[in-house]
Amino acid sequence: MTDAERGARAADDADDAVQPRLLDHLLELRARLLRAVAGLLIAFVALLPFGNTLYAWLAQPLLDKLPAGGQLIATQVASPFFAPVKLAFFAALLLVMPWLLYQAWSFVAPGLYRREKRLALPLLASAVALFYAGCAFAFFLVLPTVFGFLAGITPDGVAMMTDITAYLDFVLVIFLAFGASFELPVALVILVVLGWVTPAQLREARGYAVVGIFIIAAVITPPDVVSQLLLAVPMCILYEIGILAARWVTPRTAADGDAPAP
Template sequence: MNAPDDLQAESSLIEHLIELRARLVRALLGLGVVLLCLLPFTRQIYSWLARPLVSQLPAGQTMIAMNPAGAFFAPMKLTLFVALFIAVPWLLYQAWAFVAPGLYQREKRLALPLLASAVALFYTGCAFAYFLVLPAVFHFLTTFTPDVIALTPDANAYLDFVLVIFFAFGTSFELPVALVIMALLGWVTPDQLRQGRGYAIVGIFVIAAVLTPPDVVSQLMLAIPMCILYELGIIAARAVVPKAQPQS
């Protein structure tokens, strides 16, 4: 008696799996195209990333590779990360195209701006880290390094360090989006966010101390923007929640 329903459910599952596979293939193809376009510029990309540190080193001094393959794999790994960074909008579009048909119209109106804001804030956090944080951190570190110690940073270690900084600032700048989502889900209210501001500031400084290198400069340069973003998150939550959850 339930055979037609079972067949319909199985057919629907197969269609969803086929759609998922198609979206994954398109996402990987897009990432591959971006990577192929960037491969000829691998050396320039790494030189661009190394500029905040190299500009603080003594004249004529550069980075080193601790193993023979390091000079090759570090730039290649960076190029892959840059390709992924550039392809994020395309990858998210494929994910959105897969889940959007199952969302209500109201959910689509809320989800799309949140998704776009999350991408923009992540890019903003990475740009903030590159143009402001890294030069300040390396200036601080090189200033207080004794003259008897020669700074010869390893290419792979530097790449790992910078990627951690980018990830820390990129994800931390997502704070307003996270607060809006929590408010939309009913976990917190804008008034509770405002009343818990003091605890939030303490938590922000703890997070900054954990995510950043053990220097005051990078910790402050992460904590202060996060405090500002927390306030922006409260404002955004107040603007969105009443529209999404009108009071009867």
């Protein structure tokens, strides 16, 4: 057998070895996706009967700021049905987010190095906790403050009556905006771990970051100063927390090796 023939056979053997591994990865991905979807559907079905209760709870920050007798309205025939269903799905998604992330982690974890696993787990847990903290901050502080401000500047003779679908969309956008914005420390740590920036560069860019934060807050929040400040100020604090966390991570990433986990 010539060298060319032996090389061709070795290449064929390598391809035959790769195909089963690729098939195993695809089967594992399908299993993880099915488990994630199953968990989401179970949570959605479990919360669906409580859709109206969830909506009444979500609407309370606005109802508390309306004059006596104030209420939400439904301008579309099907809104009383679709709004609670949409809210139940969103609540189910928030509820099973750790389960969804666990399925994603279980799929990618075998291919990570030991150092990457030690960094990824705290970052993943911090990301989930910060997103929940952002949503809680928005519900318990931002929404009552914003609705109180808007109700206070409503002209005389104007009844503040909001459509239930419009209100739900508004609140969900606020939740997503604050939940995503509270991920700022995690994003900074990831940038430092990837080597794109250093903690010293983050400190030097603090002034530009503050300006960018206020611009972002003005874009993604309602057009009132109160909600912009309530987003920008926590983000500035989180930026400083991100710098501290990045300083803590930097020496560890430099000291750890890149040996794969057993």
